[in-house]
Amino acid sequence: MSSDFFTNKTILKILDHYQSAWALSHLLSLSAWDSEVYMPEKGTKYRGIAQAKTQTLIQNIVLDSNFQELIKKADDENLNIYEESIIRLLKRETKFYKSLPAKFLEEFEHTTSRALLSWRKAKEQDNFDLFSDDLSKIILLSRQKADYLGYESHKYNALLDQYEEGSSVEELDVYFEDVVKFIEELLKKIVNSDNYKSSHPLSNTEYPIELAKTLNLNILKILKYDPGKISLDISSHPFSEGLSTDDSRITTRYEGFDIARTITSTIHEYGHALYFLQHQEAFNTTPLYTGYSLGLHESQSRFFENHIGRSKEFINKLSPLLHKLSRDYEKFDANEFYKYFNLVTPSLIRVESDEVTYHGHIYIRYSIEKKLINGEIEAKDVPEVWNKHYEEVLGVTPKTNQEGCLQDIHWSMGAIGYFPTYSQGTVFAAAINERIAEDIGNMSDLIHEGKIDVIQKWLFQNIHQYGATYIFEELSKKLTGEKFVTEPWKRYLSNKYSDIYNIID
Numbered sequence: 001m002s003s004d005f006f007t008n009k010t011i012l013k014i015l016d017h018y019q020s021a022w023a024l025s026h027l028l029s030l031s032a033w034d035s036e037v038y039m040p041e042k043g044t045k046y047r048g049i050a051q052a053k054t055q056t057l058i059q060n061i062v063l064d065s066n067f068q069e070l071i072k073k074a075d076d077e078n079l080n081i082y083e084e085s086i087i088r089l090l091k092r093e094t095k096f097y098k099s100l101p102a103k104f105l106e107e108f109e110h111t112t113s114r115a116l117l118s119w120r121k122a123k124e125q126d127n128f129d130l131f132s133d134d135l136s137k138i139i140l141l142s143r144q145k146a147d148y149l150g151y152e153s154h155k156y157n158a159l160l161d162q163y164e165e166g167s168s169v170e171e172l173d174v175y176f177e178d179v180v181k182f183i184e185e186l187l188k189k190i191v192n193s194d195n196y197k198s199s200h201p202l203s204n205t206e207y208p209i210e211l212a213k214t215l216n217l218n219i220l221k222i223l224k225y226d227p228g229k230i231s232l233d234i235s236s237h238p239f240s241e242g243l244s245t246d247d248s249r250i251t252t253r254y255e256g257f258d259i260a261r262t263i264t265s266t267i268h269e270y271g272h273a274l275y276f277l278q279h280q281e282a283f284n285t286t287p288l289y290t291g292y293s294l295g296l297h298e299s300q301s302r303f304f305e306n307h308i309g310r311s312k313e314f315i316n317k318l319s320p321l322l323h324k325l326s327r328d329y330e331k332f333d334a335n336e337f338y339k340y341f342n343l344v345t346p347s348l349i350r351v352e353s354d355e356v357t358y359h360g361h362i363y364i365r366y367s368i369e370k371k372l373i374n375g376e377i378e379a380k381d382v383p384e385v386w387n388k389h390y391e392e393v394l395g396v397t398p399k400t401n402q403e404g405c406l407q408d409i410h411w412s413m414g415a416i417g418y419f420p421t422y423s424q425g426t427v428f429a430a431a432i433n434e435r436i437a438e439d440i441g442n443m444s445d446l447i448h449e450g451k452i453d454v455i456q457k458w459l460f461q462n463i464h465q466y467g468a469t470y471i472f473e474e475l476s477k478k479l480t481g482e483k484f485v486t487e488p489w490k491r492y493l494s495n496k497y498s499d500i501y502n503i504i505d
């Protein structure tokens with residue numbers, strides 16, 4: 001599979017061998033997508049077993065002694081940046097599979113497929129006890145996982161590093177202190193402004209679901225999506241799955257009211273999907289397609305969701321489409337829709353939260369995970385600790401666990417250490433916005449003129465094409481000349497919300 005990107009003979013042998021592992025992980029992704037979208041509820045048990053066995057097959061392929069010899073050999077050879085990254089990613093995969101015994105991985109897989117069911121039931125019935133034992137087991141397994149993987153100073157570091165290479169408690173403690181302090185100050189100014197309203201009538205306005213489905217497709221058209229490469233389905237937790245540069249799946253959900261929710265999640269997932277589609281085609285069957293940074297991925301989804309989807313110019317375009325939903329929507333003009341889509345109010349549910357308070361939700365989850373993995377608290381303590389943190393950070397207290405600690409699917413999937421990437425990706429999206437302004441013009445003008453394809457091309461050239469070639473930190477440096485900083489994000493939020501709420505400093 002020689003290409004402009006890979007020429008080293010040892011690398012070519014490696015990529016040839018890796019194709020079997022890729023094929024299995026491609027099908028695992030498809031199976032994960034199916035589990036969320038189409039699989040009947042009772043299919044979970046055997047799907048879990050099949051996924052665990054497939055995982056073991058991948059492990060065997062990666063740990064194969066001939067393959068490992070080739071990785072060692074290539075590591076000493078003269079490689080280009082893409083080839084070097086392939087070795088970096090394969091060494092990471094090797095470390096993962098070498099450290100974690102097959103038996104442990106199977107146990108993890110079984111536990112999480114059972115937990116997915118118990119979490120769903122617990123959430124539906126608002127009964128934390130139904131999930132408590134499985135969560136406890138997941139925490140135990142996660143601590144064990146950290147021990148197997150190895151870490152410096154904090155057990156939690158081993159888990160953070162899985163989702164974001166190099167991420168650590170040391171770095172994130174400093175990051176969140178900065179971010180939370182900023183949003184607390186901004187929130188105070190917003191809430192104290194004369195224009196402040198804590199709710200908007202559109203948040204409770206109903207819509208016909210069939211019309212909303214058409215609306216979402218029309219929004220994807222404005223975003224210049226390729227219907228031959230992207231499908232839009234429904235799932236209880238919106239997500240996206242990239243299968244190749246020709247096949248990206250996105251899902252959304254329809255609550256039947258508060259139309260902004262389904263719209264913003266569709267646009268969000270589109271951002272992920274486009275990233276997957278715009279990798280170099282030669283990367284498809286290589287670790288450069290699958291080994292991505294979650295923070296970078298999230299920067300793409302949040303860039304589309306916030307910097308395009310929640311912009312004045314985009315909402316101007318959306319306004320006539322919203323009017324078609326029902327008479328209730330005809331009463332509002334573009335300016336009102338803009339206020340509605342950018343309503344800031346401390347709330348309980350992360351996925352429905354605004355751009356300002358969003359980071360408070362992530363910080364809370366981060367703090368609780370850190371304590372759970374340290375052993376400072378146990379699974380059974382989660383509801384109480386959760387509610388206390390919400391009161392302290394956002395000034396709101398959940399009345400039920402359904403709208404509290406049971407809201408998100410991640411823990412049931414064993415994804416601990418994942419959440420900080422949401423915040424960091426969101427913050428990085430603002431740096432991208434500033435770079436685009438320097439290179440090709442103001443985002444507002446580009447959106448107003450319908451030049452979404454120009455924005456997409458910039459994203460391809462500067463970010464998407466590289467796949468997993470660079471880690472977050474490196475790409476940030478390449479793009480902005482400095483390591484990841486929060487200033488562009490602070491400028492963006494200050495400007496935008498000073499304007500909306502008429503805040504004068």
Ligand code: MG
Nearest residue numbers: 268272298301
């Ligand atoms: Mg996302």
